Amino acid sequence: MKLAPLAAAAALAALLPVPALAQLTPTAAALRDAALKDDLAWEITEGLTTEVGQRLAATEAEARARDWAVARLKALGFANVHVETFKMPVWVRGEEKAEIGAPFPQSLTLAALGNSGATGPKGITAEVVFFPTFADLLAAPAEQVKGKIVFISHRMAPTQDGSAYGPSGMARRSGPRIGADKGALAVIIRSIGTDHHRVPHTGGTNWGTTKPIPAAALSVPDAEQLERILARGKPVTMHLLLTPKFLGEGESGNVVAEVPGTDPDAGVVVIGGHLDSWDLGTGAIDDASGVAITTAAAKRILDAGRPRRTIRVIWFGAEEPGGLGGEAYAKAHKDEKFALAAESDFGADRIWRFETKLPDGAKAIAGRLDALLAPLGITRGGDKAGDGTDVGPLFALGASAVDLNQSGLRYFDLHHTADDTLDKIDPEQLRQNVAAWTAMLATVADAPEALGMAAPKP
Numbered sequence: 001m002k003l004a005p006l007a008a009a010a011a012l013a014a015l016l017p018v019p020a021l022a023q024l025t026p027t028a029a030a031l032r033d034a035a036l037k038d039d040l041a042w043e044i045t046e047g048l049t050t051e052v053g054q055r056l057a058a059t060e061a062e063a064r065a066r067d068w069a070v071a072r073l074k075a076l077g078f079a080n081v082h083v084e085t086f087k088m089p090v091w092v093r094g095e096e097k098a099e100i101g102a103p104f105p106q107s108l109t110l111a112a113l114g115n116s117g118a119t120g121p122k123g124i125t126a127e128v129v130f131f132p133t134f135a136d137l138l139a140a141p142a143e144q145v146k147g148k149i150v151f152i153s154h155r156m157a158p159t160q161d162g163s164a165y166g167p168s169g170m171a172r173r174s175g176p177r178i179g180a181d182k183g184a185l186a187v188i189i190r191s192i193g194t195d196h197h198r199v200p201h202t203g204g205t206n207w208g209t210t211k212p213i214p215a216a217a218l219s220v221p222d223a224e225q226l227e228r229i230l231a232r233g234k235p236v237t238m239h240l241l242l243t244p245k246f247l248g249e250g251e252s253g254n255v256v257a258e259v260p261g262t263d264p265d266a267g268v269v270v271i272g273g274h275l276d277s278w279d280l281g282t283g284a285i286d287d288a289s290g291v292a293i294t295t296a297a298a299k300r301i302l303d304a305g306r307p308r309r310t311i312r313v314i315w316f317g318a319e320e321p322g323g324l325g326g327e328a329y330a331k332a333h334k335d336e337k338f339a340l341a342a343e344s345d346f347g348a349d350r351i352w353r354f355e356t357k358l359p360d361g362a363k364a365i366a367g368r369l370d371a372l373l374a375p376l377g378i379t380r381g382g383d384k385a386g387d388g389t390d391v392g393p394l395f396a397l398g399a400s401a402v403d404l405n406q407s408g409l410r411y412f413d414l415h416h417t418a419d420d421t422l423d424k425i426d427p428e429q430l431r432q433n434v435a436a437w438t439a440m441l442a443t444v445a446d447a448p449e450a451l452g453m454a455a456p457k458p
Contacts, residue, residue, distance in 0.1 A: 028372055028439050028442035028443055031438050031442050032372060032376070032435045032438055034438075035296075035431065035434045036431050036432070036434075037431070038431050038434040040296040041293050041296040041430050041433070042425075042427050042430055043292075044288070044291065044295060045288045045289050045422065045430070047072070048068065048069075048283075048291075048292070049288050049421070049422050050422070054277055054281065055275060055277045056093075056276065056277070056278065056320075057090075057317065057319075057320055057321050058088050058090045058250035059090065062276050063251070065275050066253055066255050066275065066315075070083060070255060076302075077302060078257035078258060078259065078298075078302065079260050080257065080258045081257045082256055083254070084256060084328070084332060085253035086253065086324065086328040088249070088250060088251075088321065088324050089248070089249060089250070090246065090247040091114060091116075091245070092245055092279075093111075093244050093279055094118065094243030096110060096112055096216065096241070097239075097241040098188070098216070098218070098240050100229065100236060100237070100238055101239055102234075102235065102236065103229070103235070108222040108226065108238075109200060109219045110217060111200035111201070111216060111217055112214075112215065112244050113172060113176065113202055113203060113204070113205045113217060114204040114278070114321060115246075116176070116212060116213075116216060117212035117214050117244075118242055118244055118245070119240055119242050120243075123241035124149075124185055124186060124214070124239070125239045125240075126147065126148050126149045126185050126237065126238065127148050127149070127236065127238075128148065128150075128230065128237065128238050129145060129148040129149070129151065130151050130153070132154070133152070133153070134152055134154065134170045134174070136152075137150065137152055137179065137182075140182065142182040142183055144182075145179060145183055145184045146182065146183030147185060148185060149185055149188060149238050149240060150186070150187045150188070151188050151189070151230075152175045152179075152190070154168055154189075155168075156192060156194050156412065157194065158410070158413075160352065160408055161353075162411060165192070165408075169203070171189045171190070171192065172189055172203050172204075172217065173203075173205060174206060175187055175205075175215075176212070177206060177207050177210045179213070180207075180210050180211065180213045181210055185213065186213055186215065186240050187213065187214075188216050188217070189216075189218070190217070190218060190220060190223035190224075192217070192412070192416075193415060193416075195412070195414075195419075196220050196221055197221070197417075198219045198221050198222065199219055200217045200219040200417065201412075201415060201417050202217060202278050202280055202416045203320075204321055215242075216242055252276070252324065253317045254314055254316050254317050254328065254329050255275060256312060256313070256314050257295075257312070257314075258310055258312050258313070259306075259311040259312075259313075261307050261308055261309045261310035262307070263308045263309065265337075266309045266451075267309060267338055267339030267452050268309065268312050268336060268338055268339060269309050269341075270312045270338060270340070270341040270342075270391060270394055271297070271311065271314070271342050271343065272294050272295075272314035272315055272344075273287040273289075273390070274290065274291070274315070274316040274317070274320070274389075274390055275291060275315040275316060275317055275325075276316075276317055276319055276320055276321075278420075280416070280417055280420070281417060281419060281420030281421050282420065282422065283420060284421050285347040285348055285411065285414055285415070285424055286345070286347070287319070289344070289348035290345045290346075290348075292430075293344045293348070293434055293437055294313060294437060295313055295315075296434045296437075297440075297441050298441065301441050301445060304442075307441075307442075307446050308446045308448075309445045309446070311441060314329065316390040319390055323392065326388075326389060326392060326393050327393055329390075329393070330393030330397060331393075334397060336397075338394050338452060339399065339444070339452050340399055340402060340451050340452070341394040341395060341399040342388070342401065342402045342403065343387075343389075344406075344437070345388060345390070346405070346406045346411060347410075347411045347414075348425045348426070348430050348433060349410065349426070349429050350377065350406065350407050350429045350432050350433070351378050351405060351432060351436045352377065352378060352405060353378060353380070353405040354403060354404050354405065354436075355402070355403045355405065356402050356403075357384070357385040357386050357400060357401040357402075358451070359400065359450065359451065359452065359453055362451055364449065365443060365451075366380070366383075369402070369439070369443055372443060373436055373439060376436055376439075378404075378436060381403075381405070385401035385402055386403070399453070400453055402440055404433070404436050404437060
């Protein structure tokens with residue numbers, strides 16, 4: 001029987017000493033180069049954003065997206081296509097308005113943050129108290145905050161690796177809770193974004209056990225306008241109207257598909273992105289492109305023949321509200337052996353660097369990836385891989401990691417805004433992503449080395 005290219009490579013690998021594994025590279029390189037002409041990732045991204053649109057977690061739109069995904073993955077020939085559902089709270093957006101009453105009456109543009117509380121149908125009017133940074137709010141006495149509308153500002157600089165998001169995002173993730181704990185009526189923030197468009201950035205907020213209060217993000221130009229008004233030294237009052245609703249418990253789910261492997265003892269390679277999106281745009285860069293890139297790469301491996309390891313493609317649900325899909329998946333599959341996990345959730349711009357986290361006996365895989373990815377303009381990073389909200393719980397179960405780092409220089413111009421639409425995606429950069437993921441999968445799925453780290457003890 002004639003073996004398909006990947007299967008033949010896997011069979012050869014079992015007979016070769018580790019130094020001879022360079023002989024596998026031509027097969028992976030051919031798959032990589034063919035992927036530079038890929039159209040499937042664009043077709044998936046275009047189809048999902050056009051035929052479904054926005055996909056807020058646990059809503060009817062996300063349910064339609066799951067149905068769309070199942071039909072598409074089955075049509076592509078993947079095996080074991082199914083949905084694994086889970087329950088979660090449902091939050092939906094309402095009316096959103098902000099107006100300065102004094103000293104200079106004018107309207108401002110803003111968007112409610114995920115899980116924001118409501119002002120009531122008549123809104124609230126209060127004095128604005130300004131904190132230049134999240135740290136300033138943390139240090140403020142409660143009497144400075146109580147009964148007021150808190151405004152937190154900051155500056156977020158664009159970086160290739162997206163490293164500014166963590167510290168800047170504290171104002172959004174924790175600022176509303178801190179304000180509420182100190183007695184604020186509401187919290188508004190400068191959008192966590194690097195653009196200067198009059199388009200606000202939404203995003204999730206962590207309330208813990210605190211009762212949610214109204215919380216919203218001003219567009220960057222409106223936040224700067226508010227700062228200039230405050231700098232005049234006169235008391236500033238604002239009328240704020242936010243009417244989001246909590247609709248009780250709803251259903252989300254993870255859509256799963258597989259490229260079956262030949263060796264069930266070698267562990268599963270999990271890849272994917274998240275199916276849900278915020279509701280302002282159509283979720284093209286966040287994260288229709290991510291599920292499209294990983295699915296297109298897996299399809300190329302599927303068509304090339306059975307790999308050694310099963311590749312499991314997951315379109316995770318409910319990432320935006322806090323990685324609920326990834327947590328649910330890891331909990332349901334905690335007894336499985338996961339060889340490696342990776343996800344694409346940073347837009348669709350070019351991959352510029354890869355990083356790994358591999359067991360000592362599998363370090364040579366990084367060298368093979370270096371040779372395969374260098375022609376795509378991708379440099380080798382360190383051993384610090386392990387990014388990804390959805391696959392993070394799988395690392396805790398012992399999965400090895402490969403990160404394919406996309407450029408973040410413009411990602412936070414669009415992130416969580418109404419501008420997250422299909423026209424922002426460059427098809428050529430999308431193809432480079434598919435080529436990189438294809439090369440990576442061709443390498444790790446057939447690697448003869450053992451993959452998977454030692455899982456932490458419970």
